[in-house]
Amino acid sequence: MSTPTMDEAAKVLADPSAYADDERLHAALTHLRANNPVAWVDNPPYRPFWAITKHADIMAIERANDLFLSEPRPLLAAAEVDDALKAQMEAGMGLRTLIHMDDPHHRKVRAIGADWFRPKAMRALKVRVDELAKRYVDKMRDIGPECDFVEEIAVNFPLYVILSLLGLPEDDFPRMMKLTQEMFGGQDAEHQRGDSPEDLLAVLTDFFNYFSALTASRRANPTEDLASAIANGRIDGELMSDVDTLSYYVIVASAGHDTTKDAISGGLHALIENPGELKRLQENMNLMPTAVEEMIRWATPVKEFMRTAAEDTEVRGVRIAKGESVYLAYVSGNRDEEIFDDPFRFDVGRDPNKHLSFGYGVHFCLGAALARMEMNSFFTELLPRLESIELAGKPELSATTFVGGLKHLPIRYSVR
Template sequence: MSMPIVDGTAKILADPHSYTEEARLHATLAKVRASEPVSLVDVPGYQPFWAITKHADILAVERANRLFTNWPRPVLMSAASDEMQSAAGIRTLIHMDDPQHRVVRSIAADWFSPKAMKAMGERIEQLAKQYVDRMREAGGECDFVQEVAVNFPLYVIMSLLGVPESDFPRMLKLTQELVGSDDDELKRSAPADETMNALLEMFQYFQHLTASWREHPTGDLGSTIANARIDGEPLSDVDTMSYYAIIATAGHDTTSSSIAGGLRALVEHPEQRENLRANLDLMPLATEEIIRWVTPVKAFMRTAAQDTTLNGVPIAAGESLLLSYVSGNRDEDAFTDPFRFDIEREPNKHVAFGFGVHFCLGAGLARMEIGKFLAELLPRLTSIELNGVPALSATTFVGGLKHLPIRYTLA
């Protein structure tokens, strides 16, 4: 263990409920960035970790992917959950390092290429229109998260995988249980190990589909994964199921959080909303600002492969680092006026998608879904306001709004 440099305020990053109070969270992280940007967090229930809160330091760690590895602890979880996941042998893309990561990532890479995104554009536009029409049919009031934001990207990613539409509700429940394990409303109602049971239930579901895809290959991503070969051999059952799980969760919950959080930001900043509505050509910039503002992936973990230093702080081999994307995306040294929501922000070098070899595989799809939904909604929107108190999910990994009650009029 390195000589501890402890700033007690950084422990907020190990508290899932801190993410439900954004103002307090951001104020605390601003103090951490200013006083001890690399500080040790050692709290009950978790293995110790170094909190990395500066944008430049996050990039430095992400660039040095051989020095700072994803395996064995890619996500902040309780010590008990760390042990359970290790015992289950879960190995998704976020658990892997090169060269294995590069080879396994390539299996799905073509499905998220610019060419593939262009081919999907028309279908996503149709879906966006369908869900905006549903908002109109709802009579001018809805919980935008539960009625729109979680369903639109769910439909996109499950269709891409090849999951039957009749099973979409089941997939929604399982993905929310997986990323909402720290939230009293979203998690399963039983003990902590029920989160692992949700993952195992997802694995069991995809086992049946895998058998079908291998016997009768289809033209979807799920079939591509099921029939992939590395050095002539198929992926192991665990690696195959893990691949489906990361695509299903990462391709759904992050985008739904961004769409919901983006709409909330536009409601609360009407001048920005009207600017975007009048100038839809600003959508690419607005989309990046929404992603920075929301930061649906709160953090990732890395492990030092050897003794090193970061920002002058000694880090010992085997120690964990938490890359706080939420903090990095409000870093005063990286962004001008970082607490201002600005749809014309440029440059906007946010770290919400990560950086380097682990840059989000589905970033292009997420950007397209956010942009096309808002491009459909805003021209038809004549008024919108909050119709209650928004509620954020408790999490230390992926999350955002779980309720956004709104009142609106649509053309």
């Protein structure tokens, strides 16, 4: 088989710095959707893959979860990182979260935490979420008239929510925040511990050491929290393996915090940049549910997941060989002109809004209802009290190819 020709625009998908430059990123993705929607990408240090940039194709691949598998390459990482994680897994101490798994094992593991994110559990948690939302809007008032919204508000609010759900003590929250930033900020010079596979493995080891002690504690003395449900979760009558148990904590504690931080800060930035939409929402707070969906579409905290073809197949007439990987570009699907009217317009009343920010199919985000509730609570508390707001400096986006968003949002404001 001859090597496919590569469209230079597709290189942005394997370039962490491109995700810190919205204009550059979206210009390339707009080109790919129109001209090369299934594009070959060979850009070291990453192994080659097919970039899928159209909304319909992403959804079709997500539905075909028996043909397109999460294992062995669920997300884009440098080849040496892929190899290091594989070696660690073979040694019995790797990272295997829900995003790494396929059915039937994925379905069984997902069920262990699923009840904690159902409507009944969300209603029970709402009092705590509303309380935390008020705490952080009060903090904005107290530290104003300027702050870095990401570092002082957006990072902390969802972290407190998810770690409260897990049942962790507040004294441990700063440690979890730092580890989360190091894991998802591994491609960003400001947040990474280092730039080698060994540095990433060291972050995972710190996570695992913390949660190993937590597992032992919750098995000896179970409590009424998500941490206990994970520690005592069983698959086919047996306790989960150490790898699956520890990985479950990691994905809940980190993804459940960092992605919501990105959506909240990206949403506020969009409201600042679109003052007419901010005024519209303040004057009609009944629009909050659609506004939250639009903020999540706009920010797209999870940029991609990957799948590997289990058999030879085709996508949009392009042959995908067994063993080749496809890159599901959610950030592109969320701007697809065939799905969204005027996709580059921020519209707090957008309906329908079939965004892909939570994924689709069997891997639809377990914590989607919680993220929506957190954002609704926060902006429902903030907007009636917000008298003015503007940028106080240049916003900065993280360099990433996986999860990311604003890392700095300097604002000047007045909150009652």
